[in-house]
Amino acid sequence: MDPYPQLASLQQGAAETGDISPEEFRRFGHEVVDWIAEYLGGVGELPVLGAVRPGEVAAKLPASAPEQPESLDEILRDFRDVIVPGTMHWNHPAFLAYFAITGSGPGILGEMLAAALNNNAMLWRTGPAQTELEERTLDWLRQLLGLPEVFRGTIQDTASISTLIAVAAAREEAGLDVREEGMSGRGLPKLRLYCSQETHSSIEKAGITLGIGRTGTRKIATDDAFRMDPAALERAIEEDRASGIRPFCVVATAGTTSTSSIDPVPAIADVCERHGLWLHVDAAYGGSAAVVPELRGVLAGAERADSIVVNPHKWLFVPIDCSVLYLRRPEVVRRAFSLVPEYLVTPEGESVTNLMDYGPALGKRFRSLKLWMTLRRFGAEGMAARIREHVRLARLFAAWVDAEPGWERMAPVPLSLVVFRHRPEGMDDEATDAHNERVMAAVNAGGEALLSHTRLNGRTALRLAVGNLRTTEAHVAHAWTLLRRAVTEA
Numbered sequence: 001m002d003p004y005p006q007l008a009s010l011q012q013g014a015a016e017t018g019d020i021s022p023e024e025f026r027r028f029g030h031e032v033v034d035w036i037a038e039y040l041g042g043v044g045e046l047p048v049l050g051a052v053r054p055g056e057v058a059a060k061l062p063a064s065a066p067e068q069p070e071s072l073d074e075i076l077r078d079f080r081d082v083i084v085p086g087t088m089h090w091n092h093p094a095f096l097a098y099f100a101i102t103g104s105g106p107g108i109l110g111e112m113l114a115a116a117l118n119n120n121a122m123l124w125r126t127g128p129a130q131t132e133l134e135e136r137t138l139d140w141l142r143q144l145l146g147l148p149e150v151f152r153g154t155i156q157d158t159a160s161i162s163t164l165i166a167v168a169a170a171r172e173e174a175g176l177d178v179r180e181e182g183m184s185g186r187g188l189p190k191l192r193l194y195c196s197q198e199t200h201s202s203i204e205k206a207g208i209t210l211g212i213g214r215t216g217t218r219k220i221a222t223d224d225a226f227r228m229d230p231a232a233l234e235r236a237i238e239e240d241r242a243s244g245i246r247p248f249c250v251v252a253t254a255g256t257t258s259t260s261s262i263d264p265v266p267a268i269a270d271v272c273e274r275h276g277l278w279l280h281v282d283a284a285y286g287g288s289a290a291v292v293p294e295l296r297g298v299l300a301g302a303e304r305a306d307s308i309v310v311n312p313h314k315w316l317f318v319p320i321d322c323s324v325l326y327l328r329r330p331e332v333v334r335r336a337f338s339l340v341p342e343y344l345v346t347p348e349g350e351s352v353t354n355l356m357d358y359g360p361a362l363g364k365r366f367r368s369l370k371l372w373m374t375l376r377r378f379g380a381e382g383m384a385a386r387i388r389e390h391v392r393l394a395r396l397f398a399a400w401v402d403a404e405p406g407w408e409r410m411a412p413v414p415l416s417l418v419v420f421r422h423r424p425e426g427m428d429d430e431a432t433d434a435h436n437e438r439v440m441a442a443v444n445a446g447g448e449a450l451l452s453h454t455r456l457n458g459r460t461a462l463r464l465a466v467g468n469l470r471t472t473e474a475h476v477a478h479a480w481t482l483l484r485r486a487v488t489e490a
Helices: 007-012 022-045 072-086 105-117 128-145 159-173 201-209 230-242 265-275 286-291 293-299 330-337 368-403 429-445 473-487
Strands: 152-156 191-196 217-220 246-253 278-282 307-310 323-327 407-409 417-422 452-456 459-465
Touching: 022 072, 022 105, 105 368, 128 152, 128 286, 128 323, 128 368, 152 159, 152 330, 159 191, 159 201, 159 246, 159 278, 159 307, 159 323, 159 330, 191 201, 191 230, 201 217, 217 230, 230 246, 230 265, 246 265, 265 278, 286 293, 286 307, 286 368, 293 368, 323 330, 368 407, 368 417, 368 459, 368 473, 417 429, 429 452, 429 459, 429 473, 459 473
Parallel strands: 191 217, 191 246, 246 278, 278 307
Antiparallel strands: 152 323, 307 323, 407 417, 417 459, 452 459
16 A cells, blocks of 8 residues: 555646656756766866856856746756856865865765755754764764763754854853843953964854953963963963953863864863863864774863864765764753743653754754764774874875975874975075965965965964875875975976
């Protein structure tokens, strides 16, 4: 017996809704999947950075939406002819800028299935499988990272939002009744959030958003390896308390953006415990390395944190966006954010997790599906092998830099990022900065590789970050060839 007797008539009415029919979907779906397969297989042959100028893509698009329906043939043609040429290809194996990412095959399939289900798992009852898969998958990941059982994970979109939630929880835990009374007009003490000089800008932005203000975020000095100085942190806390300022949260980083430096989290945790402060560990990039047994030290001390963020979309081959926030005491986040109108009340006696309670967003996409599929397809050993290879490639590139006259490495290489520059003999600092900017521009303009830059101790430095699933030693070696060629032309 057909379990869905009305399905045929519903399908026949698809045209009346304006949607495409199942037959059309099958046809164009095959076309899209074929395009994706060819793209993933050949993305390395494309320029990493689309050769377009600002406004060029928009100029090829109509100024307003069409009055009448257009065919998917036309739409997909414009995707290929207008959108793709103007795209920076983050999936390119020679994408070595920022922190390289990968949209892997299983993750892409998971994203497609999630879009088809179109589920909003704000409550358990609006997404039972989605809620429970998220909980189970994040517990798998917790085990892979070596974190203790006390931590419970939730998926957010990016580390910026994960960190915002963590800092909001720290503010809630400070007992200032901000949830009910707000931040203004009550004579509250000035709050202080601490991070290092090398911390990601999302920490400061969280302070701005939560009413801490930019002046409420105090940046702590770092050592010669760009790691937070715990002694300087403790002095800052004591100075602030003596001045009537209320310390409430410290953010340590396991893999800073500029250098991938790993803060001494055990010592920072000691400081936080002595002063009763919330400790958040930003391991958005570096945390993934903990799936490699010999690299698990990247999260040393994180087991003592109140919250930890790890981004599977950075180095675990999950398509963006998928950020995991682990919480020691999830009830604090729930206390900070849970707000349940009558139409969202869970039936009495139903003890379940409602994902809407653990952050500012009510809607919850089915992000765990792509993470679950990726973890299953690669397995723990497959993940570890690929990350281990990325670290090897970075250290190999660092060795080439160290051995070549005129080149210098600007920071240690604990993971898969190398920070370096070319310094011609006799050239002053400002001229060297300009020289390296020209070198990077020359490499990037060719489209065969893409690098990014930062500033360390006031000086321009280049960054080569290995992290794409398809990056091989040949891609790293070619980037080195391009760099050496560029210095003769810059």
